[in-house]
Amino acid sequence: MLVFVIRRLLISIPVLIASTILTFLIVKATGDPLTYLKTRQANISPEAKQRFIDQEAHRLWLDRSWPAQYWHWISNVVMHNNWGQQVQGNDNVRTDVFTALGVTARLVAFAIVIALVLAIVTGVVSAVKQYSITDYTTTFAGFLFLSMPVFWFAILLKEFFAIKFNSWTGTQTFYTLNQPTSWVNPGQLLGRVLLPTIVLGLASYAAWSRFTRASMLEVLNSDYIRLARSKGLAPRTVLVKHALRTALIPLTTVTALDTAALLSGAIITENVFQWRGMGYLFLTSLQNRDFNVMLGWLLVTATFVIVFNLLADILYGFLDPRIRHA
Amino acid sequence: MLETHETISGEETGEPGAGKPRVEREFTVKERSYWQMAGRRFLRHRGAVVSLFVFILLVVFAFVGEKVWHYKWNGNFIDYRDISKAPSLKHPFGTDERYDWMAEVMRGTQQSLKVAFIIALLGTGAGAVWGVVSGYFGGFIDSALMRLADLVLTVPPLALAAALAYSGGGKLWQIGVVLGAVSAPYVARVVRGVVLSLREREFIEAARALGASNLRIMWRHLLPNTTPVLIVNATLLIATGILAETALSYVGFGIQSPDTSLGILISHAQGAVTTRPWLFYFPGLFIILIALSVSFIGDGLRDALDPRQTRERR
Numbered sequence: 001m002l003v004f005v006i007r008r009l010l011i012s013i014p015v016l017i018a019s020t021i022l023t024f025l026i027v028k029a030t031g032d033p034l035t036y037l038k039t040r041q042a043n044i045s046p047e048a049k050q051r052f053i054d055q056e057a058h059r060l061w062l063d064r065s066w067p068a069q070y071w072h073w074i075s076n077v078v079m080h081n082n083w084g085q086q087v088q089g090n091d092n093v094r095t096d097v098f099t100a101l102g103v104t105a106r107l108v109a110f111a112i113v114i115a116l117v118l119a120i121v122t123g124v125v126s127a128v129k130q131y132s133i134t135d136y137t138t139t140f141a142g143f144l145f146l147s148m149p150v151f152w153f154a155i156l157l158k159e160f161f162a163i164k165f166n167s168w169t170g171t172q173t174f175y176t177l178n179q180p181t182s183w184v185n186p187g188q189l190l191g192r193v194l195l196p197t198i199v200l201g202l203a204s205y206a207a208w209s210r211f212t213r214a215s216m217l218e219v220l221n222s223d224y225i226r227l228a229r230s231k232g233l234a235p236r237t238v239l240v241k242h243a244l245r246t247a248l249i250p251l252t253t254v255t256a257l258d259t260a261a262l263l264s265g266a267i268i269t270e271n272v273f274q275w276r277g278m279g280y281l282f283l284t285s286l287q288n289r290d291f292n293v294m295l296g297w298l299l300v301t302a303t304f305v306i307v308f309n310l311l312a313d314i315l316y317g318f319l320d321p322r323i324r325h326a
Numbered sequence: 327m328l329e330t331h332e333t334i335s336g337e338e339t340g341e342p343g344a345g346k347p348r349v350e351r352e353f354t355v356k357e358r359s360y361w362q363m364a365g366r367r368f369l370r371h372r373g374a375v376v377s378l379f380v381f382i383l384l385v386v387f388a389f390v391g392e393k394v395w396h397y398k399w400n401g402n403f404i405d406y407r408d409i410s411k412a413p414s415l416k417h418p419f420g421t422d423e424r425y426d427w428m429a430e431v432m433r434g435t436q437q438s439l440k441v442a443f444i445i446a447l448l449g450t451g452a453g454a455v456w457g458v459v460s461g462y463f464g465g466f467i468d469s470a471l472m473r474l475a476d477l478v479l480t481v482p483p484l485a486l487a488a489a490l491a492y493s494g495g496g497k498l499w500q501i502g503v504v505l506g507a508v509s510a511p512y513v514a515r516v517v518r519g520v521v522l523s524l525r526e527r528e529f530i531e532a533a534r535a536l537g538a539s540n541l542r543i544m545w546r547h548l549l550p551n552t553t554p555v556l557i558v559n560a561t562l563l564i565a566t567g568i569l570a571e572t573a574l575s576y577v578g579f580g581i582q583s584p585d586t587s588l589g590i591l592i593s594h595a596q597g598a599v600t601t602r603p604w605l606f607y608f609p610g611l612f613i614i615l616i617a618l619s620v621s622f623i624g625d626g627l628r629d630a631l632d633p634r635q636t637r638e639r640r
Contacts, residue, residue, distance in 0.1 A: 014473075015473060015476050015477055015480065016480075018473075018477050019477055019480040019481070022477060022478075022480075022481065023481065026481065026486060026489055026490065027489070029489070029490060029493055030489050030490075030492065030493045031493045143618060143621050143622065143625075144614070144618065146565070146617070146621060147565065147569075147613075147614050147616075147617030147618040147621055148613075148614055148617075149569055149572050149573060149576075149589075149592070149610060149613045149614070149617075150569075150573065151572075151573060151576045151577075151589075151592065151593075152592055152606075152610040152613065152614075155592070155596050155599060155606070156599075156610075159599040159600060160599075261482065264482035264484075264485060267484055267485070267488075267573075267577070268484075268573045268576070268577065271576075271577050282485055282488075283488070283577060283579070286488060286489055286492060286579065294489070297485075298481060298485070301480075301481075301482050301485070302480040302481065305479065305480045305482075306480060309476075
């Protein structure tokens with residue numbers, strides 16, 4: 001097992017390094033970060049404007065070659081934990097990215113819990129009662145949530161649930177403006193987290209419940225379950241102890257992989273509910289062509305994807321010995 | 327399969343009594359090809375058939391409807407008396423302050439469908455080549471190509487698409503190409519898995535023994551056998567592609583404003599959900615209809631093309 005983990009760790013290091021190069025190229029492709037200066041109308045002579053642009057380019061290392069810029073960025077991140085500065089403004093990029101990550105993590109954590117619980121319950125029920133009304137209903141609901149544009153559903157909830165509820169009770173229960181929520185006040189936290197969580201959770205729920213159903217069906221049709229039944233075990237024991245445990249192994253992998261995707265993929269949900277999380281950070285930095293923020297953002301998300309991939313593999317190997325010894 | 331089969335079962339193909347030898351058989355089973363069987367299985371999936379019908383209607387609505395409908399999405403403004411009116415016979419989807427909303431939705435559906443088709447074509451095409459080459463050659467080429475897939479997958483697809491499409495100016499084909507390229511690694515992984523098992527089979531060995539070149543084996547023997555997987559994946563890509571494109575356009579990083587898309591229509595309408603709800607509901611409804619029908623078609627195709635996943639009762 002240890003060898004397995006170490007081997008997987010060693011493979012993922014070059015992938016991460018290559019990923020930083022790829023993200024650097026992507027960020028370079030988004031255009032010139034100093035466009036905002038070049039297009040700005042200013043009451044100064046062209047020479048002075050040009051001098052200022054050159055100065056800014058020098059400060060941001062934009063006048064060096066691409067390899068030099070890449071090296072400057074990556075060596076500063078690795079050696080000094082210095083993620084660079086914003087193009088416009090003096091914020092520390094590392095602080096920006098990790099603050100945003102904290103905001104998004106709150107959203108994603110709740111969403112995953114809701115989605116998992118719902119997915120396991122409906123997945124198991126529709127597998128056990130295959131081709132029943134329940135099965136067809138949950139299947140259809142799953143497809144519907146998978147086909148529903150997240151932003152459309154989010155606006156719908158906001159308009160018809162939050163605003164109606166607020167005006168009906170005369171309170172600001174559902175309140176999703178861009179202040180960071182506190183962990184201390186549970187009522188306030190619930191009001192701010194509930195709707196985005198539902199939106200984010202339902203999309204994952206749909207995929208996961210389909211997955212649970214398929215995996216559960218496969219297990220229920222296997223020989224060892226037939227054996228367990230025929231030797232007279234209680235149906236409940238067979239279902240929970242023998243079938244469910246095995247069926248959930250693949251789900252852990254999928255959950256781990258999707259969690260990484262959710263951390264960066266909450267872009268749309270955050271946009272509708274105006275959360276200042278990862279999605280907001282990326283979109284604004286893209287608008288400003290703020291390359292250090294984009295680089296930091298992509299570095300964090302790439303790391304998450306790789307780490308969760310690793311985690312999924314290790315979990316799978318841990319839970320299912322056949323993988324490990326193969 | 328074998329050509330001699332065709333002449334034996336002359337009962338169905340030829341005219342009765344046309345001089346062909348009638349073969350006496352104890353029971354006659356009509357011979358069906360793989361695709362005929364798949365077609366029959368597909369037709370048995372009621373949801374999929376209905377969805378196919380709905381999807382065709384949607385395509386006709388978007389592409390033919392635009393030609394026929396006398397209001398144009400970017401044409402003359404509507405009569406000032408009709409501004410911001412609820413759906414009526416004259417304007418079935420209502421109007422906003424400038425345009426007939428049905429013409430807008432037609433254009434949006436058209437754009438979204440085009441992007442989705444580009445994504446599906448490019449994603450499955452590139453993914454198929456990627457996967458077949460990787461799975462067939464194995465060894466170093468395989469590891470290199472699969473690490474490349476891992477690499478592309480480390481970048482969040484929506485972020486990548488937003489970054490590249492935004493800098494490219496938000497042309498329709500650019501969004502399609504970027505989203506297609508991002509989805510290719512997923513297809514490549516699936517195809518590789520299929521090819522890995524196929525290449526150990528006897529017919530590949532036979533082809534190689536007959537002196538077929540690598541290119542011929544991949545093109546004539548491996549690729550055709552991955553079509554079921556590819557078709558099912560293509561429907562998945564269309565569904566997710568529509569959602570990705572509309573989401574990008576909604577946040578302003580997809581198709582840009584003079585042109586329109588279902589996502590842009592919704593972002594315009596989001597302030598009017600309670601006052602002019604038709605502006606908000608129709609584009610959303612069309613996204614759901616497209617994605618839902620394509621998903622069901624994909625489900626039907628999966629059942630039809632992959633007989634191992636039978637829908638038998640336990």
